[in-house]
Structures are given as structure tokens and as C-alpha cells.
Amino acid sequence: xxxPVSRVRRFNRxxxxxxGALDTSFLGRGRPLGAARVLNAIGxxxxxxxxxxxxxxxxxxxxxxxxxxxxxxxxxxxxxxDDDARRRVAKLTRAGRRxxxxxxxxxxxxxxxxxxxxSQREALLAAMDMIASALTRERVxxxxxxxxCEEARYCLGEYYAELGRRFKQGFDVxxxxxxxxxxxxxxxxxxxVATSDTLPIGCVGxxxxxxxxxxxxxxxxxxxxxxLRLGRRLMDAAEDTARGLGIALLRLDTNxxxxxxxxxxxxxxxxxxxxxxxxxxxxxxxxKRL
Amino acid sequence: xxxPVSRVRRFNRxxxxxxGALDTSFLGRGRPLGAARVLNAIGxxxxxxxxxxxxxxxxxxxxxxxxxxxxxxxxxxxxxxDDDARRRVAKLTRAGRRxxxxxxxxxxxxxxxxxxxxSQREALLAAMDMIASALTRERVxxxxxxxxCEEARYCLGEYYAELGRRFKQGFDVxxxxxxxxxxxxxxxxxxxVATSDTLPIGCVGxxxxxxxxxxxxxxxxxxxxxxLRLGRRLMDAAEDTARGLGIALLRLDTNxxxxxxxxxxxxxxxxxxxxxxxxxxxxxxxxKRL
DNA sequence: GATATTATCTGACTAAGGTCAGCTAATGCT
DNA sequence: AGCATTAGCTGACCTTAGTCAGATAATATC
Numbered sequence: 254x255x256x257p258v259s260r261v262r263r264f265n266r267x268x269x270x271x272x273g274a275l276d277t278s279f280l281g282r283g284r285p286l287g288a289a290r291v292l293n294a295i296g297x298x299x300x301x302x303x304x305x306x307x308x309x310x311x312x313x314x315x316x317x318x319x320x321x322x323x324x325x326x327x328x329x330x331x332x333x334x335d336d337d338a339r340r341r342v343a344k345l346t347r348a349g350r351r352x353x354x355x356x357x358x359x360x361x362x363x364x365x366x367x368x369x370x371x372s373q374r375e376a377l378l379a380a381m382d383m384i385a386s387a388l389t390r391e392r393v394x395x396x397x398x399x400x401x402c403e404e405a406r407y408c409l410g411e412y413y414a415e416l417g418r419r420f421k422q423g424f425d426v427x428x429x430x431x432x433x434x435x436x437x438x439x440x441x442x443x444x445x446v447a448t449s450d451t452l453p454i455g456c457v458g459x460x461x462x463x464x465x466x467x468x469x470x471x472x473x474x475x476x477x478x479x480x481l482r483l484g485r486r487l488m489d490a491a492e493d494t495a496r497g498l499g500i501a502l503l504r505l506d507t508n509x510x511x512x513x514x515x516x517x518x519x520x521x522x523x524x525x526x527x528x529x530x531x532x533x534x535x536x537x538x539x540x541k542r543l
Numbered sequence: 544x545x546x547p548v549s550r551v552r553r554f555n556r557x558x559x560x561x562x563g564a565l566d567t568s569f570l571g572r573g574r575p576l577g578a579a580r581v582l583n584a585i586g587x588x589x590x591x592x593x594x595x596x597x598x599x600x601x602x603x604x605x606x607x608x609x610x611x612x613x614x615x616x617x618x619x620x621x622x623x624x625d626d627d628a629r630r631r632v633a634k635l636t637r638a639g640r641r642x643x644x645x646x647x648x649x650x651x652x653x654x655x656x657x658x659x660x661x662s663q664r665e666a667l668l669a670a671m672d673m674i675a676s677a678l679t680r681e682r683v684x685x686x687x688x689x690x691x692c693e694e695a696r697y698c699l700g701e702y703y704a705e706l707g708r709r710f711k712q713g714f715d716v717x718x719x720x721x722x723x724x725x726x727x728x729x730x731x732x733x734x735x736v737a738t739s740d741t742l743p744i745g746c747v748g749x750x751x752x753x754x755x756x757x758x759x760x761x762x763x764x765x766x767x768x769x770x771l772r773l774g775r776r777l778m779d780a781a782e783d784t785a786r787g788l789g790i791a792l793l794r795l796d797t798n799x800x801x802x803x804x805x806x807x808x809x810x811x812x813x814x815x816x817x818x819x820x821x822x823x824x825x826x827x828x829x830x831k832r833l
Numbered sequence: 834g835a836t837a838t839t840a841t842c843t844g845a846c847t848a849a850g851g852t853c854a855g856c857t858a859a860t861g862c863t
Numbered sequence: 864a865g866c867a868t869t870a871g872c873t874g875a876c877c878t879t880a881g882t883c884a885g886a887t888a889a890t891a892t893c
Contacts, residue, residue, distance in 0.1 A: 255697060255742070257668055261654035263740050264671035265565065267678040268558050275555065285849060303870070315851060317872050339859045339870045364551035367677070373770030377677055378547055380670035381554035387657065387667055388557040407545065450553050452545070480663030575879060593840070605881060607842050629840045629889045838891070845883090852877075861868070 264384075271367075278359050282352070284326075287311075289356065291319045292328055295343050296353030301334070302341045328352055382477030386449050390481050393449045395490045400434040400444040400458065408446060408456035412473035419510050420534065429534050436460045442467060443494045447474075447483055454478040457487040459494055466502040466540075467495055472514065484517050496543050503543065506535030554674075561657075568649050572642070574616075577601075579646065581609045582618055585633050586643030592621070592631045618642055672767030676739050680771050683739045685780050690724040690734040690748065698736060698746035702763035709800050710824065719824050726750045732757060733784045737764075737773055744768040747777040749784055756792040756830075757785055762804065774807050786833050793833060796825030 279289050294305045306316040320343060323329040328349035334340035345353060368374055386393070398405050416424035437444040441461030447454050455478055458470040469491055474483045495503055504526070507514045515537055519525075523539040530538075569579050584595045596606040610633060613619040618639035624630035635643060658664055676683070688695050706714035727734040731751030736743050745768055748760040759781055764773045785793055794816070797804050805827055809815075813829040820828075 257658055257664065258651050258654045260668050260672060260742070261657055262650055263742055264675045265562070265650075265654070266740060267675035269562050271678050272555070272559050272562050287850065306871095312851060312853090313871065314853080314873075321872090333859095334870095337860070337870085341871070360552055360555075361548050364548045364555070367551055368547055371677060371770045372772070374547065377673060377770065378550050380673045382550060383667060383670045384674065385554045385557035387661060388561050450556060452550070452553055480661045480667065482660075482662070577880065602881060602883090603841065604843075604883080611842090623889095624840095627840085627890070631841070834893100836892080839889080841887085841889105843884105843886075845885105847882080848880085850877100850879080853875090854873105856873075857871090859869080859871105862866085863864100 275360070275363050278363060279356065281359075282355060287315070288319050288322055291316070292323055292345075292349065292353060293356055295329060295345055296350070296356070300342045300344055302331070302343060305343070323349070379477060382452065382454075382475070385452075386454055386475070386478040386481060389449050393447050393454065393478075393481070393483065393486075395445055395447050395486065397439075397443050397494070398446045400437040404446045404448065404453040405444055405456060408453050408473055409471060411475065412456070412471055415473070416534075420508065421510070424534065429532055436462070437470070440498060443491070443498075444471075445487060445490050445494065447478075447487060449478065455483045455487055457491045459491045459498075459500075461498075461500075466504050467498075467500045469503055469505040472505075484514070485521065488517065488521060492541070492543060501543055503541045504529060505539050506530060506532060507537045507539070508535050509537055565650070565653055568653065569646065571649075572645060577605070578609050578612055581606070582613055582635075582639065582643060583646055585619060585635055586640070586646070590632045590634060591624070592633060595633070613639070669767055672742065672744075672765070675742075676744055676765070676768040676771060679739050683737050683744065683768075683771070683773065683776075685735055685737050685776065687729075687733050687784070688736045690727040694736045694738065694743040695734055695746060698743050698763055699761060701765065702746070702761055705763070706824075710798065711800070714824065719822055726752070727760070730788060733781070733788075734761075735777060735780050735784065737768075737777060739768065745773045745777055747781045749781045749788075749790075751788075751790075756794050757788075757790045759793055759795040762795075774804070775811065778807065778811060782831070782833060791833055793831045794819060795829050796820060796822060797827045797829070798825050799827055 276286060279286060282289065284292070290309055291305060294308055299305045299308060302316065302320065305311075306313060309316075311319070320329065320331065320341075324331065326348075327346055329343050330346055331341045331343045334342050368377065371377055400409075413424060413426055436442050437458045437460050442459040444456065444458045446456045454475040455473060457472045460468045460470045462468060469488070472484060472487060474487070492503065505518070505523075506529075507518070509515065518539045521541075523541045526538050526540045528535075528538050566576060569576060572579065574582070580599055581595060584598055589595045589598060592606065592610065595601075596603060599606075601609070610619065610621065610631075614621065616638075617636060619633050620636055621631045621633045624632050658667065661667055690699075703714060703716055726732050727748045727750050732749040734748050735746060737745035744765040745763060747762045750758045750760045752758060759778070762774060762777060762781075764777070782793065795808070795813070796819075797808070799805065808829045813831045816828050816830045818825075818828050
């Protein structure tokens with residue numbers, strides 16, 4: 254009853270019936286689930302027939318028939334691909350977009366229903382984020398992004414908020430040596446964001462300098478994604494990027510109030526060095542030769 | 544991307560594919576899912592055909608055929624019920640028990656796989672408990688249990704641990720006026736446990752005294768189940784039980800370090816009264832006339 | 834004892850999902 | 864130009880899940 258495996262299995266049971274309920278509500282629109290899935294895949298922007306087939310794991314014959322039935326219903330139109338007339342591209346008709354919106358409304362309603370009447374929404378959402386991250390761990394994607402894009406700004410905002418909570422004296426970005434966005438763009442540096450199924454869950458910045466080394470900045474992992482060794486993956490990616498840019502020496506600063514960060518650096522080949530800047534927040538300094 | 548509904552839907556997507564993976568692994572044993580479910584239901588102790596049918600939501604014709612196919616495979620034997628020869632009782636054969644064990648092993652392996660390589664197991668399990676409780680909120684069952692049964696002891700252990708964390712001075716059961724188990728058994732009192740799909744998630748004790756009133760003791764709600772208004776449900780059940788036992792006056796003590804408890808009492812008809820015992824831990828005392 | 838109710842089973846039927854071999858037309862390669 | 868490959872389509876077929884109307888036998892009710 255109380256061992257970890259039983260708890261996971263209890264969770265599985267609870268979730269299985271919830272998933273079944275959503276499927277049932279989808280059936281309410283009078284269309285088999287297979288066709289509804291295809292329609293939704295197209296609505297979410299997947300247009301290439303092969304891409305949809307791959308995403309939904311369908312046999313090509315079945316896919317073809319489902320697409321045909323949606324065409325007969327007037328929900329979908331297909332055209333030959335511009336570059337390759339063998340390939341087909343599907344798009345929603347006006348009626349199809351209306352139908353897709355109805356499915357979206359159902360999904361949203363069930364999500365809202367789940368949150369409704371729960372007085373600890375934020376805790377519940379954090380739990381869901383954590384589980385979704387754990388379940389899709391092997392599908393976490395790292396990608397270089399502009400340090401001023403929406404995803405990056407979200408990560409940095411969360412990062413600053415967390416420093417504010419964890420530093421006794423709080424954290425004020427304007428007092429810190431805020432890296433210039435242009436120093437974290439190629440070819441001087443880079444900014445890497447980890448996303449799990451559209452949700453940003455971590456980031457790291459590689460900041461170019463004019464002093465013969467680059468700096469690692471803004472390493473952050475969302476609370477929901479801790480325990481997945483994402484920090485290590487981000488650092489590996491940042492170091493690889495640095496190597497690719499021909500950078501031979503990396504430095505970083507951190508604070509002893511973030512022990513898990515120091516621990517990560519120490520176990521991945523970083524060497525503690527004396528203070529190399531006058532930023533008021535850090536009290537620990539590291540260096541790594543690539 | 545970051546609004547609550549998107550986060551719930553991301554969770555749904557993650558979980559849907561995980562559930563599908565478990566179903567697929569079940570298919571690996573060469574038996575359709577329907578038959579596998581019946582076999583597992585029997586393995587988990589459901590023997591009455593009608594009970595299984597009801598649990599799995601199957602049509603009686605379908606159920607009959609699935610049971611027949613399991614019999615043909617030699618996994619299951621059915622007999623007429625002792626008291627009513629119309630009813631049938633199913634039990635696993637030796638081969639059926641072996642097959643059931645194989646399914647159990649699959650379920651356990653996938654649960655263990657989920658937990659494996661995750662360095663924050665306890666946080667992950669707590670998140671799963673919370674979500675499972677929220678999903679099965681309307682299926683939380685309150686039942687009177689013996690205050691010394693396994694479920695009750697688990698709840699009390701968690702309750703003491705939580706007091707230890709929340710009281711500045713810690714909590715030592717032996718210093719508190721630990722209610723005698725016999726005072727929380729009928730007809731003097733009762734002990735009520737809330738369970739969600741086998742997991743105990745809350746409790747409350749009704750302790751009989753010889754002073755013309757009964758006391759509410761050991762009200763506890765698991766962290767994973769907070770926000771579901773379970774505390775209120777437990778209190779309602781305890782008060783109903785007290786009424787049923789002919790008790791006209793209830794008292795309780797609590798501590799201002801547990802503000803949510805005080806809040807609950809104040810909004811449900813309890814009236815603050817002066818200290819009525821010499822227990823060192825409580826600093827707030829309430830009374831309610833039924 | 835007759836009649837109604839029940840628990841389960843059987844046969845007939847349907848929908849949905851899925852597989853597979855072969856077809857057509859476009860494209861890539863030499 | 865000729866051949867192989869690729870993307871998608873079609874027809875034939877199968878399994879699973881599910882529904883529904885009786886049939887059968889045991890039990891409950893009057």
C-alpha cells in the first residue's frame with residue numbers, strides 16, 4: 254500500500270481512467286477517435302501526411318482512409334506538396350477549423366474542470382509539471398535560442414525569482430553584472446534553452462568576453478525538472494558549444510547558497526579559482542579548460 | 544505555453560502516451576487487453592462475475608465471452624456460487640496465477656522504470672500522490688477503522704511526524720495526552736480513515752471521555768490530499784458519528800502553529816473556549832454543541 | 834405451485850482499428 | 864532514357880470491442 258511501486262501504480266490507475274474520460278468526451282462529436290486525432294493533429298499545425306502518420310503511429314493505409322473520411326465530411330482539404338507532387342499536404346477547411354475549435358474547447362474544459370474547486374492550484378500544477386517532465390525526460394530538447402526570445406525571458410525571470418528566494422539578502426538584477434544579450438549570441442556566445450513538450454524547463458548562457466575566456470551564466474533548471482540530471486546536460490551542451498566556437502577556457506561564478514550547483518561543477522571537471530570579478534552576489538569561482 | 548490550462552494539457556499528453564505504453568506491454572503476453580483486464584481483476588481478488596463486470600464496465604455478453612476465452616486457455620475456472628447457483632465465481636488456476644504474476648511483474652517493472660534514475664524520488668512520489676488524490680477526489684472513501692490497524696497507525700505516524708516538523712519545539716508523543724485506543728472504539732468513540740484507492744490520506748479520532756463530552760483528536764490530511772476539503776469531510780463524519788453515539792458536546796485542542804486547522808474549526812460552528820486540559824502542546828481550545 | 838425476477842450465456846450483428854499486398858504516379862539516380 | 868525508389872492509395876481481410884435480443888436455469892415472490 255505504501256511502497257513506492259504501489260504509489261506509482263495507484264497513480265497509473267487514477268490517470269488511466271481520467272485519460273479514458275477525455276477520449277469519451279471526444280467521441281461525443283460523432284467521429285471515431287482515429288479521425289478525431291488526425292483532425293486535431295492537422296489543427297495543431299501538422300500538415301504533411303507522412304508527419305501526421307508518424308506522429309500518430311498509423312499505418313499508411315489506415316491514415317489514407319482516415320484522411321479520406323475527413324475529406325468526405327468536408328473538414329479537410331489535401332493538395333499535392335509544392336516541391337514534391339507525390340507528397341500530400343492536408344489543411345483544415347473552414348468547417349474543419351470550427352470542429353477543431355470544438356475539440357480544443359473540450360480539452361480546455363476538462364483541464365479547467367480538473368483545476369476547479371481545488372484550493373491549491375499552484376501546488377497541483379507544479380506536481381503535474383514535475384510528472385510530465387519525468388515522463389518525457391528522454392524527449393527534453395535542448396536548442397539554442399535568442400537570449401531575448403519569449404522562452405529565454407521566461408527562464409531568466411524564473412531564475413531571478415529563485416535567486417531572490419534563496420539569497421538571504423534577496424537578488425536585484427540591476428546590481429548584478431547582467432550579461433548583455435549580444436554577448437550570448439553567436440559568434441561571441443550562445444543561449445541554450447531546454448524544453449519539454451513546449452514548456453521551457455531550463456537554460457544556460459555562454460557569454461563571450463574580451464579577456465581570453467568565456468563565462469557560463471544563468472544556469473537554471475525548473476523545480477519541476479530537478480532530479481533529471483538536466484543541469485549536467487545543459488552544462489555539457491554549453492561546453493560543446495564553446496568548443497565549437499573555439500573557446501579554450503571557461504569561467505563561472507556562483508554562490509554557496511546554491512550547493513547543488515557547486516556540487517555539479519566540482520564533479521564535472523571544474524576547478525575552484527580566486528574571485529575574478531567584482532559582482533556582489535557570487536562567493537565561489539570556477540574555471541575549466543576545454 | 545505557461546497558462547494553467549496549457550500545463551494541464553501538457554500533463555495529459557505526457558500521461559496519455561505513458562498509459563498507452565503500459566497497455567502495449569500488456570499486449571505482449573499475446574492476449575487481448577479485455578481478457579488481460581479480466582484476468583487481472585480476478586488476480587486482484589475479484590471473484591464474482593457480476594463484480595468484475597461492474598468494475599470493468601463490461602456488457603454481460605462480452606464478459607461472458609472473455610471469461611470463456613480465459614477458461615479455454617486454462618487460466619480460469621468458474622464454479623456456481625455456494626448460496627446462489629445462478630451466480631458464477633471465477634478463480635485462477637495454477638497457470639492463471641503464473642500469468643497474473645507475469646502481468647504484475649510488468650506493472651511493477653514499469654513503475655520502477657519510472658522511478659529509476661530520478662534523484663528526487665520522494666518529491667516525485669509526493670507529486671503523484673497529489674495528482675492521484677485530486678483525480679479520484681470524488682472516490683475518497685471514509686470508513687471507521689480500528690485505531691490500531693495498519694492504516695490508522697500509518698496515518699498517526701505521518702501526523703506525529705508533521706507535528707514534529709511544524710512545532711518549533713518538536714513533538715514527542717509520550718509527552719502529549721495520547722488517547723487510549725480503546726477510547727476511540729465504539730461505543731465510546733470511533734476512528735475514521737479516509738482512503739483514496741487503497742492509500743490512506745487522512746484520519747480523525749473521536750475519543751470518548753467520562754466528563755460529559757467527547758474529544759476530536761488526530762485530525763490529519765496527507766499533504767498530497769490538501770485542497771480537496773477533506774478536513775471538512777472528516778470533521779463532518781466525526782460529528783455525525785458522535786451524534787449517532789448520542790454525544791451532545793464535542794471539544795478539541797489544537798495549536799496556533801496549525802492555522803489551517805483553527806480556520807476550519809472557526810468556520811464550521813466551533814467556539815473558542817478556555818484551556819480544558821494540561822497537555823503541553825495545544826494553545827487553542829474549541830467546543831461545539833451538536 | 835405459478836409467475837416474476839435474476840444472473841449468465843449464446844447467437845447475430847456492427848464499428849473501429851489495424852495489416853498487407855499490390856497499384857499508381859512522381860521523383861531520384863545513373 | 865531507363866530503372867529503382869518513394870509517397871500515398873485501394874481492396875481484401877482480420878481481430879477486438881461492443882450491442883442487443885432472446886434462451887436457460889436458478890431463485891424470489893405471491
